[in-house]
Amino acid sequence: MHTTLPSYFSDRNAFLSGGFSCADRVDGFLRRIEETSHLNAFVEVFGDEARQAAAESDARFAAGNPRKLEGMVIGLKDNICYKDHAVTASSHMLEGYVSVFSATVTERLLQEGAIIIGRLNCDEFAMGSSNETSVYGKVLNPIDTTRVPGGSSGGSAAALAAGLAHVTLGSDTGGSIRQPAAFCGLLGLKPTYGRVSRWGLLAYGSSFDQIGPFTHSVQDAALVMEVISGADEKDATASHKPVPAYLDALQQKDVKTIAYLPELMENESIIPAIREAYRNTVEQARSNGYKLTEARFDYFDYLVPTYYVLTTAEASSNLSRYDGIRFGHRTAAEKVDLDGLYRKSRSEGFGWEVKRRIMLGTFVLSSGFYDAYYAKAQKVRRVVTEATDRILEGADVLLLPTTPDTAFEFGANSDDPIKMYLQDIFTVQANVTGHPAISFPRGNDEKGLPLGMQLIGRKFAEGSLLALAGELMN
Amino acid sequence: MNFWDKYEMVIGLEVHAQLLTRTKAYSADVNEYGELPNRNVSEVTLGLPGALPLLNARVPELAVRLGLAMNCHIRKYNMFARKNYFYADLPKGYQISQFDTPICYEGFLNIKDAEGNVKRIGIERIHMEEDAGKSIHDQDPWDSLIDLNRAGVPLVEIVSHPDLRTPAEANQYLTEIRKLVRYLDVCDGNMEEGSLRCDANVSIRLRGESRLGTKVEVKNMNSIRNVQRALEYEFERQCTATENGETIYQETRTFDAVSGKTFAMRSKEKAHDYRYFPEPDLPPLVLTDAYIADIRAALPELPDSLFRKYTAQLGIPEYDAYWITEDKYTIAYFEDAIKAGSNYKAISNWLMGPVRSYLNEHGMHIEAFPLSPERLVEIIALIDSGKVSYTAAATSIFPEMVQNIGISALQVAESRNLIQESGADALNEWVIKAMDAYPDKVEEYRNGKKGVMGLFMGEIMKFSGGKADPKAASALLREKLES
Numbered sequence: 001m002h003t004t005l006p007s008y009f010s011d012r013n014a015f016l017s018g019g020f021s022c023a024d025r026v027d028g029f030l031r032r033i034e035e036t037s038h039l040n041a042f043v044e045v046f047g048d049e050a051r052q053a054a055a056e057s058d059a060r061f062a063a064g065n066p067r068k069l070e071g072m073v074i075g076l077k078d079n080i081c082y083k084d085h086a087v088t089a090s091s092h093m094l095e096g097y098v099s100v101f102s103a104t105v106t107e108r109l110l111q112e113g114a115i116i117i118g119r120l121n122c123d124e125f126a127m128g129s130s131n132e133t134s135v136y137g138k139v140l141n142p143i144d145t146t147r148v149p150g151g152s153s154g155g156s157a158a159a160l161a162a163g164l165a166h167v168t169l170g171s172d173t174g175g176s177i178r179q180p181a182a183f184c185g186l187l188g189l190k191p192t193y194g195r196v197s198r199w200g201l202l203a204y205g206s207s208f209d210q211i212g213p214f215t216h217s218v219q220d221a222a223l224v225m226e227v228i229s230g231a232d233e234k235d236a237t238a239s240h241k242p243v244p245a246y247l248d249a250l251q252q253k254d255v256k257t258i259a260y261l262p263e264l265m266e267n268e269s270i271i272p273a274i275r276e277a278y279r280n281t282v283e284q285a286r287s288n289g290y291k292l293t294e295a296r297f298d299y300f301d302y303l304v305p306t307y308y309v310l311t312t313a314e315a316s317s318n319l320s321r322y323d324g325i326r327f328g329h330r331t332a333a334e335k336v337d338l339d340g341l342y343r344k345s346r347s348e349g350f351g352w353e354v355k356r357r358i359m360l361g362t363f364v365l366s367s368g369f370y371d372a373y374y375a376k377a378q379k380v381r382r383v384v385t386e387a388t389d390r391i392l393e394g395a396d397v398l399l400l401p402t403t404p405d406t407a408f409e410f411g412a413n414s415d416d417p418i419k420m421y422l423q424d425i426f427t428v429q430a431n432v433t434g435h436p437a438i439s440f441p442r443g444n445d446e447k448g449l450p451l452g453m454q455l456i457g458r459k460f461a462e463g464s465l466l467a468l469a470g471e472l473m474n
Numbered sequence: 475m476n477f478w479d480k481y482e483m484v485i486g487l488e489v490h491a492q493l494l495t496r497t498k499a500y501s502a503d504v505n506e507y508g509e510l511p512n513r514n515v516s517e518v519t520l521g522l523p524g525a526l527p528l529l530n531a532r533v534p535e536l537a538v539r540l541g542l543a544m545n546c547h548i549r550k551y552n553m554f555a556r557k558n559y560f561y562a563d564l565p566k567g568y569q570i571s572q573f574d575t576p577i578c579y580e581g582f583l584n585i586k587d588a589e590g591n592v593k594r595i596g597i598e599r600i601h602m603e604e605d606a607g608k609s610i611h612d613q614d615p616w617d618s619l620i621d622l623n624r625a626g627v628p629l630v631e632i633v634s635h636p637d638l639r640t641p642a643e644a645n646q647y648l649t650e651i652r653k654l655v656r657y658l659d660v661c662d663g664n665m666e667e668g669s670l671r672c673d674a675n676v677s678i679r680l681r682g683e684s685r686l687g688t689k690v691e692v693k694n695m696n697s698i699r700n701v702q703r704a705l706e707y708e709f710e711r712q713c714t715a716t717e718n719g720e721t722i723y724q725e726t727r728t729f730d731a732v733s734g735k736t737f738a739m740r741s742k743e744k745a746h747d748y749r750y751f752p753e754p755d756l757p758p759l760v761l762t763d764a765y766i767a768d769i770r771a772a773l774p775e776l777p778d779s780l781f782r783k784y785t786a787q788l789g790i791p792e793y794d795a796y797w798i799t800e801d802k803y804t805i806a807y808f809e810d811a812i813k814a815g816s817n818y819k820a821i822s823n824w825l826m827g828p829v830r831s832y833l834n835e836h837g838m839h840i841e842a843f844p845l846s847p848e849r850l851v852e853i854i855a856l857i858d859s860g861k862v863s864y865t866a867a868a869t870s871i872f873p874e875m876v877q878n879i880g881i882s883a884l885q886v887a888e889s890r891n892l893i894q895e896s897g898a899d900a901l902n903e904w905v906i907k908a909m910d911a912y913p914d915k916v917e918e919y920r921n922g923k924k925g926v927m928g929l930f931m932g933e934i935m936k937f938s939g940g941k942a943d944p945k946a947a948s949a950l951l952r953e954k955l956e957s
Contacts (some may be wrong), residue, residue: 319567
């Protein structure tokens with residue numbers, strides 16, 4: 001199936017040689033989007049604009065001055081701003097809201113000739129692991145439509161797996177790129193915190209959020225990362241570290257030592273197919289000449305609670321601006337005072353998962369509880385970061401599964417938020433610590449569902465992750 | 475009975491000062507008072523989804539400048555914190571502030587107590603934060619209107635220790651702060667426009683008691699005078715209540731300037747839990763020793779120190795020195811003048827006299843005063859050399875020079891024929907003529923009635939047509955009368 005899905009890197013040769021045009025490719029994507037509308041991956045398609053942009057790209061190719069991403073067709077998760085286009089975070093709260101500015105990533109993609117084809121469904125405000133909390137309804141996994149695509153960037157993953165764009169962008173706060181990438185058989189990269197500007201990303205957990213690509217090939221991911229990464233005067237947390245040539249890094253193979261966690265090979269909470277895939281990935285790496293070292297990580301039990309205390313705290317504050325005063329949903333109820341206006345607008349505008357997290361975050365920050373929850377979680381965050389750094393002192397990367405399970409059926413975890421949250425157990429680590437991490441497809445389970453392996457690297461070592469993932473992926 | 479005999483008042487003030495920056499604290503929006511509503515509002519000020527704050531580097535710079543002037547310690551590792559609450563004029567639902575790492579801490583400011591002695595008021599902290607917008611409730615019959623021009627304007631909050639003991643001291647303290655922030659170009663100090671605001675924490679206790687009483691917070695005092703009035707009222711209210719056996723409640727009260735009374739605000743508004751936590755959108759601000767040293771080096775000599783220099787070293791009376799050090803423009807004028815001339819006392823007298831009168835008459839500030847300090851010193855030098863009289867200088871030379879700033883004092887004196895005659899022959903002649911005119915008065919003088927000197931001097935001036943040097947003339951007159 002994957003061979004039929006177009007990567008930009010291979011398409012670009014056709015664009016250059018005139019084999020087929022960007023306009024042909026965009027038409028093809030638009031047709032498939034229509035044919036697969038039951039997947040519910042797109043919440044809005046910018047068809048006419050995409051056709052127009054494709055014509056411009058073709059003119060550039062014809063004139064011999066194509067830009068870096070000329071004709072790359074990209075879908076944006078519905079929490080990334082695009083000037084004069086709606087952005088809703090798949091929430092009733094922002095129905096009809098049009099952004100007056102573009103995210104830095106959007107701006108940079110457009111400047112390099114990328115074509116933005118539409119907005120992609122996601123969990124409401126990126127809160128969820130199954131794309132079941134969207135106001136637009138669930139997204140189907142193209143590989144098995146009875147199953148979830150993962151979340152929160154479920155639309156981004158489903159769209160790419162169904163071949164509806166060259167590349168899609170998601171955001172990853174606790175695994176929201178890597179987990180759906182694993183569930184849909186894709187590459188998904190969560191960059192180092194600060195590598196990619198967050199300007200124009202609707203905030204969930206500001207000290208965790210990063211934008212990153214879903215791709216079919218490491219070349220596409222490298223190209224996109226070269227464009228979207230780097231310092232941004234609009235985001236004080238964006239790093240000033242120079243952006244390397246990631247495409248060249250793919251040839252460099254600077255990883256020598258790979259750490260892995262033997263305990264996970266025996267861990268019963270991981271399905272056998274994933275444990276088996278973990279084992280054979282380790283073996284393949286060893287036979288490819290890498291040095292494999294055993295490592296220990298004693299903090300898995302603390303990761304999910306730490307993550308949920310800190311992200312919900314930040315979310316409770318980040319989502320305060322959705323108050324019905326200046327934009328977004330305002331209650332139609334009359335005769336309410338200011339408090340009533342807030343109460344009603346927010347109760348009507350937000351879904352259950354968002355409310356749950358706002359309440360949790362408000363609680364952990366409350367006077368009297370702050371030290372027991374927020375302050376303690378911050379300490380754990382430091383400890384976990386140090387432990388991760390220690391592993392990465394002894395090895396260039398850490399290899400571990402992306403998820404404990406493959407794509408589950410709709411509703412499987414809906415009644416038990418804790419069970420749902422434990423989906424994130426292997427992905428939240430890199431968000432808690434800020435390290436870069438990539439999920440790459442590595443075979444299927446017995447039902448034919450894709451599964452993903454994950455590499456966590458040293459900070460700003462995205463190039464090493466891409467190179468190694470390219471070697472070890474299917 | 476007089477409550478002051480029995481009770482002591484304990485006051486701590488929280489002063490908010492809007493910083494004089496070109497743009498807002500965390501956005502490129504212009505920081506300007508008086509613009510049409512909702513003009514200076516970008517996506518950051520509006521708190522639109524996806525917008526992020528960026529620290530204006532002038533904000534910590536001004537905060538440190540003020541902190542150093544208030545003798546504070548400066549914190550090198552600064553965190554920003556979010557202060558969360560909902561209000562219609564607070565776009566993000568939180569203010570970006572500082573919580574447990576204020577940029578300046580533990581300093582002091584000197585004021586004068588009732589006896590005129592220097593009293594040191596402790597400064598607990600100065601921290602950076604952003605202003606909220608304005609809710610306007612009286613313009614529209616149905617709706618509240620929101621103006622977000624002020625949202626995001628940078629502020630510092632200056633928190634004093636509870637060291638103030640009387641409403642008059644609070645007045646003094648605020649006056650000093652206003653003087654200082656204006657002098658340092660940190661804030662324009664305009665309480666009516668709200669660029670300088672003050673909340674007070676007030677309690678009373680029996681004299682001799684060391685524990686603090688129940689603290690009441692008083693808000694909404696929009697002038698230094700109103701702060702004093704509110705505190706006077708609050709002292710009476712708390713003492714009366716205590717005398718009547720009533721309980722003082724810890725609450726927030728608002729001052730009503732019309733009635734001069736304070737009223738309890740709804741209890742709902744006092745039960746805020748701001749849920750402070752570190753601002754994840756701004757990295758910690760790290761200040762280096764060199765950064766702090768540069769700001770310290772650029773600090774001008776402070777009014778307090780100038781006051782001491784003027785009174786102790788230059789012999790300027792306290793009242794005059796106080797007036798001169800009241801604002802930076804007067805200080806600058808005086809400083810330039812004492813560089814040009816050495817008769818400091820005369821310079822101060824001229825500033826307090828003719829210059830001040832001129833400014834008052836013309837409703838002018840010294841900034842706009844046309845006569846340069848050097849020209850003023852020329853006038854004084856001309857008097858000191860005995861060439862013109864003070865009266866001639868003040869009534870003729872000074873007004874003409876203010877009109878015509880290109881002309882020198884000597885030119886005016888010459889063109890108006892005001893150069894005094896101090897030549898011995900001429901003086902001698904006028905003195906003898908005056909004594910000859912009133913032989914009986916000469917006799918009176920010699921019998922001890924010294925007051926007739928004035929009469930003779932008047933005559934001398936008349937004969938000389940105003941050109942006699944009064945000093946020389948009176949010396950010669952006295953000599954002749956007493957011989």
